[in-house]
Amino acid sequence: MSSNFLNATKPVQRCLFLVGAWGLVVAFGWLPAWADETTATPIDYLRDIRPIFAEHCSSCHGPEEQESGLRLDDRENLLVGGDWGDPTIVPGKSDESFLIRVVSGEEPDLKMPPEDEPLTATQIELLRTWIDQGASMPKHDASKHPQHWSLRPIAVVEPPAIDDPWIANPIDAFVLTRLREAGLEPSSRAEPRVLTRRTFLTLHGLPPAQKTLKQDSGTHAELVDHLLRSPRYGERWAQHWLDVIRWAETTGYETNLARPRAWPYRDWLIQALNDDMPYDQFIFEQLAGDTIGIDAALGFLVAGPVNLPGQIGKDEESMRQARQDALDEVIRTVSGSFLGLTMGCARCHSHKFDPIPQRDYYAFQAIFAGIQYGERRLRGEENDRWTAEAEKVKEKLDVARNGLEALRRELKLLPPLSPNNHTEFFEPMLADTVRMEIQSTNHSGRPTLFELEIWSAGETTSKNVALATNGGQATASSFALENQSRHPDNLIDGILRTGDRFPWIANSAGAGWIEIKLAQAETINRIVWQRAEEFPVDYDIKVRSPNGDWTTVAHPRNRMLHPEDTRPADKVTLEGVDETDVENLVAQLANARKLNGEYNRLAAGPQVFAGVSRPAEPSYRLKRGDPMQRMEQVEPNVPGVLGSIGVAPGADESVRRVALARHLANPENPLTARVMVNRIWQHHFGAGLVRTPSDMGKMGEEPTHPELLDWLANEFVRSGWSVKALHRLILSSSTFCQSHQPRPEALSVDADCHMLWRFPPRRLEAEVLRDSILQVSGKLNLDASGPGFDFFNQSGGLSDYVPKEEFDESGWRRMIYAKKIRMQQIDVFGAFDCPDAGQMTAKRSRSITPIQALNLLNSTFVNRQAGFFAERVRALSSGDPAELVSRAVELALGRPPTKAETRQLASLCEQHGLEQVARVLFNTNEFVFLP
Amino acid sequence: MLTRRSFLTNTYDGLRGIALASLLAEGGLLAKDNDNGPRIDQANPYATRPPLFEPKAKNVLMVFCCGALSQVDTFDYKPELIRYDGKPLPGNENLTSFQGENGNLTRPLWQFRPRGEVGKMVSDLVPQIGKHSDEICYLHSLTTKTNTHGPAENMMSTGFTFDGFPSMGSWISYALGTENQDLPSFVAIEDPRGMPQAGPNNWASGFLPAAFQGTPFSTTKPIRYLTPPGNLNVASDRQARQVLNQLNQDHLARFPGDQALAARIASYELAARMQMSIPDAAAVENESQHTLELYGADSANKNKAAFGRNCILARRLIERGVRFVQLFNGAYASGGNLNWDGHSKLKQQYDVHGEILDQPVAGLLADLKQRGLLESTLVVFCTEFGRMPMFQMGTYGRDHNPNGFTCWLAGAGVKTPYSYGATDEFGFQSTENVISVHDFHATILHLLGLDHERLTFYHNGIERRLTNVHGTVIREILA
Secondary structure, three states: OOHHHHHHHHHHHHHHHHHHHHHOOOOOOOOOOOHHHHHHOOOOHHHHHHHHHHHHOHHHHOOOOEHHHOOOOEHHHHHHOOOOOOOOOOOOOHHHOHHHHHHOOOOOOOOOOOOOOOOOHHHHHHHHHHHHOOOOOOOEOOOOOOOOHHHOOOOOOOOOOOOOOOOOOHHHHHHHHHHHHOOOOOOOEOOHHHHHHHHHHHHOOOOOOHHHHHOOOOOHHHHHHHHHHOHHHHHHHHHHHHHHHOOOOEOOOOOOOEOOOOHHHHHHHHHHHHOOOOHHHHHHHHHHHHHHOOOHHHHHOOOOOOOOHHHOOOOHHHHHHHHHHHHHHHHHHHHHHHHOOOHHHHOOOOOOOOOOOHHHHHHHHHHOOOEEOOEEEOOOHHHHHHHHHHHHHHHHHHHHHHHHHHHHHHOOOEOOOOOOEEEEEEEEEEEEEEEEEEEEEOOOOOOEEOEEEEEEOOOOOOOEOOOHHHOOEEEEOOOOEOOOEOOHHHHHOOOOOOOOOOOEEOOOOOOEEEEEEEEEEEEEEEEEEEOOOOOEEEEEEEEEOOOOOEEEEEOOOOEOOOOOOOOOHHHOOOOOOOHHHHHHHHHHHHHHHHHHHHHHHHHHOOEEEOOEEOOOOOEEEEHHHOOOOEEEEEOOOOOHHHOOOOOOOOOOHHHHHHHHHHHHOOOOOOOHHHHHHHHHHHHHHOOOOOOOOOOOOOOOOOOOOHHHHHHHHHHHHHOOOOHHHHHHHHHOOHHHHEOOOOOHHHHHHOOOOOOOOOOOOEEOOHHHHHHHHHHHHOOOEOOOOOOOEOOEEEOOOOOOOEEOOOOOHHHHEOHHHEOOOOOOOOOOOOOOOOOOOOOOOOOOOOOOOHHHHHHHHHOHHHHHHHHHHHHHHHHHOOOOHHHHHHHHHHHHHOOOOOHHHHHHHHHHHHHHOHHHHHHHHHHOHHHHEEO | OOOHHHHHHHOOEHHHHHHHHHHHHHOOOOOOOOOOOOOOOOOOOOOOOOOOOOOOOOEEEEEEEOOOOOOOOOOOOOHHHHHOOOOOOOOOOOOEEOOEEEEEEOOOOOOEEEEOOOOEEEEOOOHHHHHOHHHEEEEEEEEOOOOOHHHHHHHHHHOOOOOOOOOHHHHHHHHHOOOOOOOOOEEEEOEOOEOOOOHHHHHOOOOOOHHHOOEEOOOOOOOOOOOOOOOOOHHHHHHHHHHHHHHHHHHHHHOOOOHHHHHHHHHHHHHHHHHHHHHHHOOHHHOOHHHHHHOOOOOOOHHHHHHHHHHHHHHHHHHOOOOEEEEEEOOOOOOOOOOOOOOOEHHHHHHHHHHHHHHHHHHHHHHHHHOOHHHOEEEEEEEOOEEOOEEEOOOEOOOEEOOOEEEEEEEOOEOOOEEEOEEOOOOOOEEEOOEEHHHHHHHHHHHOOOOOOOOOEEEOOEEEOOOOOOOOOOHHHEO
16 A cells, blocks of 8 residues: 555544544454453563564564554554554553554554455454553564574583583583483483494494494494494485485476486585584585585585476566575575574565564575576586596597588588578568578478568668568468467567577478568568577578569578588588588588587586576565565675674675675574584484474474583584584483383373483484395495485476386485485385475474385385395304394394294294295384384 | 363373373474464374364365366356457457467357356366256356466465475364274375376475375375285285284383384284275275266276276265365376366367366266265365466467466355356456465365364474465355
8 A cells, every 4th residue: 555545545544533432332353262361361472463563564564664654563653653643552442542443444444454364353352452451562672682592692501510420421410400300310321232223323324233233342432433433424414414405306396307416415415424524614615615616515505496497487477486486495495404593484574483574584585696596517526537638529629620621611612501590691682472491400300490580681771571560471381389389470570589489390390481471572682590499401592572483592502511410411412512422521520519519518517406606686675575576675694683794785696605604603603503503412312402403483492401502502613513523422421321211200290301311212214214124134235425326217307206116236225325306205215204305304203104014014125125134144044943033133123032022933934934024023113213 | 172281281191191292292293382283193193183163074075177277168157258259358468478478368169058057157168067066166266376387286285386385185184184094084196197297295294294195096006015015925914914013012011101112003003904995995896887987987088987987986085084085187297288288279188188077077076966975075176277368379278377267166065056256257367256275275174174274283483374374264155
């Protein structure tokens, strides 16, 4: 609603308001059952009121804009009122408050919100109650001091001074203190074999291999060191990060096409973890690695799904919307992963819960305004090899080209058709019709052209008389009916490839013709044809004079062949050139073409799907997130509540990313260390100290152990941001090493195990389960790095993905090396809450379903592996069934069987084979749970 | 529906209640403490859960026409479009839409005639569906947020244009569980010609637990791994599973109170029951010849017969208490050859697709009615968006139109015969009682006794809903 309109209607409004204030009975809407409860409890502005304003009002009456002079986050302003003059609120008197009248529809000419759905009865009632209770609120709610715990500086904390033999390191002091406050005691140390299995599964995502089991002599700390040195560690922990950023090797959406060069990012990530890359550097490389020659790391920025240009509408709104969506994915990735902030919420309006005005969202977007989805050159050793190789190929190419030029002169041929579009000149002649008869195209495909221009003679007055706007009319031998028009009208629309125009294409390969009738006879002297991918290489252009005579004015059979002309020699006719010479020419041309292709590939260097840098586009705040409603231009920055990255307006796009990386990696940033420490904790204990790992905002949960979180964050920074040091710290705690045995008295107080009175056991993730089965069957292939293996027989494209049921050795690699197809659940293991890479998954659900049971019992994969497992056992032991099953249980579960188990399994083995024993073991709870 | 707080207070039952709550939270099955969503017993995620208020419908059968079914050629009768045939669209002579320039207004390519006692004008493309107009509530003023197929299918199935949000069937399974413990609560039936355009995102559970994702199977694509591998005899399988159960029971005895272990044991029992009940439900061949004929499942047209059998399967699942069945008509992007995306030669392609769609869906409605299932089942007929009243420049087809299209509802709780909302005189954009996809979803949830604002799940900072932050129940169409 414009302010003019508001002004114009003001007197009417005022009048109605007076009537209303005197006489109207307030109509209460329908209230849900719990509304009583609401009225009874004091309204909390931040919890109850601010979200309503943020969602419905603040885009016009907030920090950025104050339409009608009204600003709802400012109590002073509310008491005074906006341009209308009526106090927006009268504390204690909701009936007299203008706010209530406009939102409840009591003002017929001024309804708020103006266009959207009205507020619900519940929301209006909340506003009423809030006003009646005095309308208390912070003086300026979106103000300077970040009160929320996660935005306060990380506190310097001393571990509680508590002495207990259970305490192995300061973590335990924090945990034990909290436990005792709740009247709980921790659990005793887990059995060594349980602890070993737990540590293996946690750090490697694999159960202990047989030979490790024998090494009982080492200490737990030695085991941890040993495991952290293994490359299996990075392979396991990389998955956690890939979940967070929903990395996948396809685009997502309808086409879901492959990103075949995305995998170098996955390899970079695994290596970074194995190298214990300091976390500040880990951040830097993923945001700005290109500035120091680390290109693969930028795969982080473009990990998310995005629509391909072909799937985006040709109208301006669709194109802008698509760009906004693409950038939104980048913002979600960066803010969710490093900051634990749900910045995406501020796209359409100021964040409802966290102090992120909408403007800050677009300022953050501006940091990435130069990033496009695509491949960039992957510098490094391979690239250097390619560059050297390219030089050699270039020499050969030059020789080949020189040879061709010599041949052309020898055969007395004119230079070839121009590389892109071609102009045929001829003596001026009067014409009313022009016809192009195409015999063949460069790949012997369907004849096609973008444009056929016919230029009138005359130095200054020359014009394209073919254009439809100049009266030209086009016809053709045929035209293709594809999704879009391929009509000959495209030849004379005067528009080249601008995205929403198309070429003429005939509906079948081979010969075809086009004909342009001019509005009247014109003197013409040149014809230009604009090529598409396919283009004519043998044709005749004929011109008709008004008396009806046709003259051929141009053909290319007296020219050298075009470099892209791939016709076989027997389809080529050249004037004055005999068959042998044509064959020779075609062969030399093919050789040069091959060398040229090779040169282009090598010169471009190896690629990685890691985003393309372009000059940054200007960024604007968008009203309600609508790409068609640009408001003020914004400069790159982090949300104001986190300070500033201090880059000059219009700074180079990489400068913006470097500044952000430095800002995030600054130990003063209250979120960076907390968020990462919490993630690491989560993957040890199944839940973080903050149980909403990518949301440390107001809607997230509060930490269960705030002091411990800060102490760990400080330790993390102090260690030089070493993730492995953090692992050692956590893994050496008694908290981690305690038993997972349930205890009734503790269950009754803290069933969720928030306080960690035992180690919380949990179902294994999909990847760990598959890798573990392969390890136990003896088939695990430890080939690391490089392109991934396929879970599908048919991948990419629009149609279905068909899952592969049988794998060979290449498919028995660890699952982190499977090509990750977005939105496609993989066979068998996808049902185990494997994220689909659609949305970010900081925390997986762990559901238990009958489909999981069917998959583990009946799938080809599990049954084949059960067969391999049985073979392995038989190779290791030649004894009776009891001995065989004993060996099988040891391999699968890392312990000898009980007598009862031996009896049952041996009987199964005798009657139905060792394969069934193996199948059963893969399905047991003990195998499927992390103890 | 109880809030979690009151649940814990009211049904608190000492250790057991607490342990259950613990299990739910550990499994990520509960939203945060302040959430309104239902509580899921991890050992029994499909347990029937009560709606918030008295429902009109118990289950939903959705027919999803992939590729964008043209409203002006089917259900949205526009006499002015016939009158203005061949003329530019007034006021939008140079409209650029999804694929570019548009040509002139083009009359419906099929004749419209009055159908049903109500005399609803429906075209000759879908005459048999039209005959059921007395049972149908047409919604002529749908609008959506995007003009691209994949995101628009996402929008219709999940309420968001993006990948990765839970589908409507998942939300409803999460809210209500299912009536038949031996079948999945949500089944997605793909078209015999192939996968829909947004693929499995149409039935994905997103961030909801995997228990609530749609189980895809059809008469041409059976459920995977329902039976033991071919070479395994029944006795071996039986004994292996007995031993497995014994091992798991012994293990559980060593960890008393660990509910997740018990839940896994229960999941194997449910799996065993599904092995019996799914083949029984899918045994379309057991239907009478009369029924096969009713659905066109005996047709010589291979695709029509297969889609007809899928329609019968849908009815059999509904009959057995499956909560949500999503039945697709039309497959992936194929230049309009395999779905309703008629850009270039709409008449020719729709003649093929109409033949496949019309009789089976009409048969489905007739059969549901004669079996009394329409009284408890909501039938939702939808598509991702509509098509332009013009032909595209230089083609014989229509471009995407997100601003006005028709969907319809039939069955439980719906006012019939009825037509609600309208597009302008050419069918170009919705002008009267405009309906958003969120409104559509809110209404469907309402018919199931659910409040779309209170069915939530916490994810990454937001209490997520099927309807995002929008949606109003269309009360005018409730019976």
